[in-house]
Amino acid sequence: MNRLLTTKQVARALDVSESSVKRWCDKGVIAAQYTAGGHRRIALPDVLAFVKRSKCELVQPDALGLPSRVGHAKSSLHRAQEAMVEALLAGRLGACQQIVIDLFLSEHRVATICDAVLAASFHEIGERWACGEAEIFQERLACEIVLNTLHGLENLLPSPPDAAPLALGAAPEGDQYSLGTAMAALVLRDNRWRATSLGDNLPIATLRAAILRHRPKLFWLSCSHLADEDRFASEYNALFEEFSGQVAFVLGGRALHPGLRKRLHYSAFCDSMQHLEDFANTLRAGDQEGSPS
Numbered sequence: 001m002n003r004l005l006t007t008k009q010v011a012r013a014l015d016v017s018e019s020s021v022k023r024w025c026d027k028g029v030i031a032a033q034y035t036a037g038g039h040r041r042i043a044l045p046d047v048l049a050f051v052k053r054s055k056c057e058l059v060q061p062d063a064l065g066l067p068s069r070v071g072h073a074k075s076s077l078h079r080a081q082e083a084m085v086e087a088l089l090a091g092r093l094g095a096c097q098q099i100v101i102d103l104f105l106s107e108h109r110v111a112t113i114c115d116a117v118l119a120a121s122f123h124e125i126g127e128r129w130a131c132g133e134a135e136i137f138q139e140r141l142a143c144e145i146v147l148n149t150l151h152g153l154e155n156l157l158p159s160p161p162d163a164a165p166l167a168l169g170a171a172p173e174g175d176q177y178s179l180g181t182a183m184a185a186l187v188l189r190d191n192r193w194r195a196t197s198l199g200d201n202l203p204i205a206t207l208r209a210a211i212l213r214h215r216p217k218l219f220w221l222s223c224s225h226l227a228d229e230d231r232f233a234s235e236y237n238a239l240f241e242e243f244s245g246q247v248a249f250v251l252g253g254r255a256l257h258p259g260l261r262k263r264l265h266y267s268a269f270c271d272s273m274q275h276l277e278d279f280a281n282t283l284r285a286g287d288q289e290g291s292p293s
């Protein structure tokens with residue numbers, strides 16, 4: 001459920017008069033809800049959508065509960081990625097949140113932010129760790145900071161409609177990587193899916209139970225580490241077999257090298273979150289085409 005703001009808060013954040021905000025609500029320029037008492041309330045994602053659309057400036061982002069320096073820096077993806085690595089290694093959550101929200105407000109897709117800034121920063125952190133320039137604690141803290149930042153970004157996305165298609169996903173048993181699956185959920189949310197990550201290190205048997213219970217339209221697996229490829233291949237292929245035709249299976253992750261992929265059944269293999277966004281939109285376009293206009 002998105003956080004609701006008053007017209008006073010929005011006016012302060014945009015440095016405009018409250019009567020202007022009220023007028024924009026009543027004219028439908030900003031999506032607003034009305035309380036039983038007739039008071040206007042505005043969801044945070046709708047304020048940000050208005051800021052993006054109107055080019056209004058976010059003068060006081062902290063009035064919306066956002067980091068105070070958000071919206072003041074228009075940075076390129078490359079510069080944002082460089083700043084992200086330094087902020088992550090320094091353990092600075094606020095700076096990481098600000099970089100991500102600024103990119104989001106400058107119209108970068110969530111998939112692009114995940115691929116070009118967050119994953120790229122972890123590749124660099126991994127290299128620095130490998131040559132002794134970064135400590136394990138810095139890598140782990142960076143993971144916690146990015147998980148926190150992804151959850152924060154989730155609050156900036158409009159809630160998907162109840163009728164939106166459902167997607168579920170996770171990282172399999174023995175795989176302790178949580179970022180890939182968390183990113184997949186957010187990218188699908190950004191594309192108006194109801195999407196939930198079940199987390200990391202889940203046995204295929206319980207993933208089967210989740211599919212049986214929730215009947216998702218799309219199921220993803222993020223595989224970064226597989227201790228026993230043969231066991232994974234046989235258990236996973238059995239899962240695909242049981243639900244193929246009902247569920248679209250999307251795979252991703254460094255552990256799925258070409259040799260292993262050849263042994264697996266799936267609807268799509270993705271090297272990036274951009275691929276997931278493209279596949280998910282194709283799947284939905286297929287729906288819309290199929291459904292009576």
Ligand code: B12
Binds near residue numbers: 125174178220250275
């Ligand atoms: C953080 C990290 C960890 C953390 C993860 C913590 C957490 N909460 O997630 C922990 C501590 C668990 C960890 C453990 C290990 N790690 Co580690 N780890 C990393 C690190 C630094 C970042 C990985 C990461 O999460 N990146 C962010 C994700 C999102 O990016 P990504 O994996 O590239 O994914 C992108 C695409 O593949 C794709 N994608 C991925 N998944 C999915 C899923 C879907 C559905 C889709 C559509 C797309 C998609 O989109 C993503 C975004 O672009 C990497 C360094 C690096 N170069 O990446 C080392 C690294 C992967 N680790 C490594 C190793 C060896 C290990 C261990 C085996 C060490 C050990 N001996 O114990 C263990 C294995 C633990 C286990 N059983 O899982 C090596 C792997 C070497 C190799 N050849 O594969 C690396 C490269 C470090 C190094 N430089 O050597 N690690």
